[in-house]
Amino acid sequence: MSSTGRWLIVLIICMLKPVFAVEPGLEWKTAETANFYIHFASGYEQYMQPVANAAEQTHNILQPKFNWLPENKTHLVISDETDIANGYATSIHFNRSVIFISPPDTAKGLEDFDVWLQTLITHEYTHILHLDKAHGGAAGLRNIFGRHFLLFPNAYQPKWFIEGIASYYETDNEKGTGRGQSTLFEMMMRAEVMQGIKPVSQVNLPIRSWPLGNVSYLYGVYFYIFLEEVYGVASIDKMLEEYSDNIIPFMINSNSRQVINKNISELWLEYGEWLTDRYKLDEKTNWIEGDKQTDTGYFTSSIDMNDDGEVYYVEHGAFEHAVVRKLNANDTVSEVHSGAKINLSSDAGVLVTQLEYCDEYNVYADIYRVDSKNGLERLTECGRYRNAIWSQDGKYIYASRQGNKGTDLVRLDAQGKFMEVLWQGTLTDIVAQMKISPAGDRLVSAVFRQESGWNIEEFELNLRQWNKITNDRYIDMYPSYSNQGEDILFSSDRSGSYQVYRYKKQLNKLSQLTRVKTGAFSPLQLNSGSSLYYTGYSANGYDIYRLDNVREILSQNIETEYQYQVSVADSVEINSQREYSALESMRPRWWFPFISVADERAEYGFTTSANDALGIHQYFLDLAYDTKNKWTAGRFIYSYANKFTIGLQRSTDILNDINNDFAVARQDDDIFLIYSLNYPEIERKLNYYLGVFSSKTSDGRRAEGINQLPDTRDNLMGVATRYDSSQRYIRSISESDGRKIQLTAETGEVFNGDFSGEIYSIDWREYISLGSQHVMALRFVQGWGTDQPKLFNLGGESNDYNFLDFIRPSGETVFGKRDYALRGYEEGLSVLRGRRMQLMTMEWRFPGSLVERGWMAPPVGIIQWSGSVFAESGAAYDDNHADKYYSSAGIEFQADINL
Secondary structure (H helix, E strand, C coil): CCHHHHHHHHHHHHHHCCCCCCCCCCCEEEEECCCEEEEEECCCHHHHHHHHHHHHHHHHHHHHHHCCCCCCCEEEEEECCECCCCEEEECCCCCEEEEECCCCCCCCCCCCCCCHHHHHHHHHHHHHHHHHCCCCHHHHHHHHHECCHHHCHHHHCCHHHHHHHHHHHHCECCCCECHHHCHHHHHHHHHHHHHCCCCHHHHCCCCCCCCCCHHHHHHHHHHHHHHHHHHCHHHHHHHHHHHCCCCCCCCHHHHHHHHHCCCHHHHHHHHHHHHHHHHCCCCCCCCECCEECCCCCEECEEEEECCCCCEEEEECCCCCCCEEEECCCCCEEEECCCCCEEEEECCCEEEEEEEEECCCCCEEEEEEEEECCCEEEECCCCCCEEEEEECCCCCEEEEEEEECCEEEEEEEECCCCEEEEEEECCCCCEEEEEEECCCCCEEEEEEEECCCEEEEEEEECCCCEEEECCCCCCCEEEEEEEHHHCEEEEEECCCCCCEEEEEECCCCEEEECCECCCCEEEEECCCCCCCEEEEEEECCEEEEEEECCCCCCEEEECCCCCCCCCCCCCCCCCCEEEECCHHHCCCCCECEEEEEEECCEEEEEEEEEEECCCCCEEEEEEEEEECCCCEEEEEEEEEECCCEEEEEEEEEEEEECCCCCEEEEEEEEEEEEEEEEEEECCCCEEEEEEEEEEEEEEEEEECCCCCCCCCEEEEEEEEEEEEECCECCCCCCCCCEEEEEEEEEEECCCCCCCCCCEEEEEEEEEEEEEECCEEEEEEEEEEEECCCCCCEEECECCCCCCHHHHCCCCCCCCCCCCEECECCCCCCCHHHEECEEEEEEEEEEEEEEEEEEECCCCCCEEEEEEEEEEEEEEEEECCCCCCCCEEEEEEEEEEEEEC
């Protein structure tokens, strides 16, 4: 294997390794059960037993279905570093899953559960068993090479195969849990059928059209339900079994032909007909729907209304920043983060709840206020307030807070200062989507309780107690007051789809107000005679709708005595509990030989890598022996929690004489150390770096008659800062707004070396949105060297579209960067080399079209293409100013390729 091939392995490992490391500064512990290691931080002991119970029960259910028992225990990491309901799993190095304990608090696809940790662990452990499973040739090779990333056959299936099977097994129709029986997923698929089923060549890709990342879960889970209904459960089992021995990846069509005698394209046509029959609309239905008031789609939602009947909402489409807008007005009230929630007060204005970094590792929900003079003002820091509303007079804020002890309801002053706890829930309680009553004495909320599911409840602020409005098996969410607090509107799936209902408190009557084709959420209505506003759904996402002349479709008595049946996993034995040790999981789990043979070099060696269970420590080792030059070669890289990286490398340079015959083999020994201080925010990043580099080159083997070359040393110390506020939106063709600035100062004077003096550089990139995906990109680079530094070089065709962006978006060099592209000029020209340089670029980037088509095997596709018209000019020089600038202009085309 060539040196380039070995580096490709390094890059793929970087791509596949756990992306998120947990907070290293916590006091981590490990508990052990029959089939799991459970890692948790001090203060989260109360989650250890429920996670252990859910994990072992899940193992007992799923292991026979997959006919697979992992060789070693699976590592489960209990994480509380985000207020997003999520988790992830990987089988690289060893089976590992990170479980985020924050539960869902909206109807976005994860709301169908009775025990959140059970549903989440079921999904993630399905991934573990599915991805880990291997037999036949793949298992045989794994016995030799260990857990090499190429020896996981099921990892090389389309994402909708992988997420589909996990969503299929998380589903329990009898309990009413999981996405496979979800009313919301049925709504989404109904919208897909109305628009036209997407072809498999599109679903294979990480599409940017709606429903974005949900496409894999949506089409995937129904595909397995289709297989079960049409071909039987045995077909699913056999497809999983037969694919798990593939040595050649991406053999999807061969697998389906082997099991069902049809390739995936043929099955997909049949699947589309099945979906159409299942979700086609009844043409005789009398639909009662509002008129669409917005047309941005995607994540446009979070609607609210003040006492004057003014409607505000969060607009978040595919092309621009998420903003708060007043309905039917062109003005932007404020920019907000994706997923922001708003609450209105006629006196106090707009309250915003959104995610933000608390520190380098934790992303929590905090409260903001829109100030007419200062814009968005942050009121709380690391508060974990997932839902917040004004009091009726605007003097207080009521908020639900998520923490390691569960949910509580608190009161803050108008500046966000904590005042008191009003109510403390259990670990499994959820309080969401609150609204204050017109009298200010109560609030209404969607409340999840493990013993009763999602219901609408009122909280009496004086008595500090909850009263149930609904108590049934349906999912009731997004309540609001109407008719001066006498009525409560909410969304419910009780009719088989999410519709708007009105609850008349005095009559204890429930009336349906909408009959929409897809779903209606977050209803708002001042009184029964005014317009009804709601968030509706279409095949392009969410938008705001208005329904006039609202009438009651049907009325019914409300159920209050429903007995909710919840199944909690039995308690299991904890075999041991101890302090966490990274060394227990850091041994290498795979190796692979490589051979790198050239005319005057012959390296034979192996490569491996590893990380610990928390993802804090990571290393890569590449070790070889060069039999021609009689020395070892390779590299070792270790990183700690995205803060500290050290690397050692020995490589070989072959120099030829003027006749292109071998002259000398030079041994390069390099060492580098980088320490970083990171200050991330959701929409900007600030990083500080300290780097030390040392490189020594010396002669080894020489041809006869070749004089010995002197040893060379290149020693460097540097400091740098990087600021990045650039924004990429869902359909962006590049960075669309903001800037990137990097300031670097390096010196060769601290250590003895062949280069002397200092290097100072600034690299400023500015992105200006021109609308409709068009961007003006400007760049200015100035490099300034003193004494005799390593020279700057201009030339070459590289630009901002970095090939490695799909692996590590911020993969640009921080230190030692001396080569800069100047399009239209070859690399290595003497006139473009100097100890100082300047580069200026202006570029108009324009969109092409959204393609979203690809192949099943090989799994290559194009998402979209775009182009740019550029003009740039640069100079390299030794004195205080350049004598001549070299300029170029041209046009380029780029394709967003997915592998």
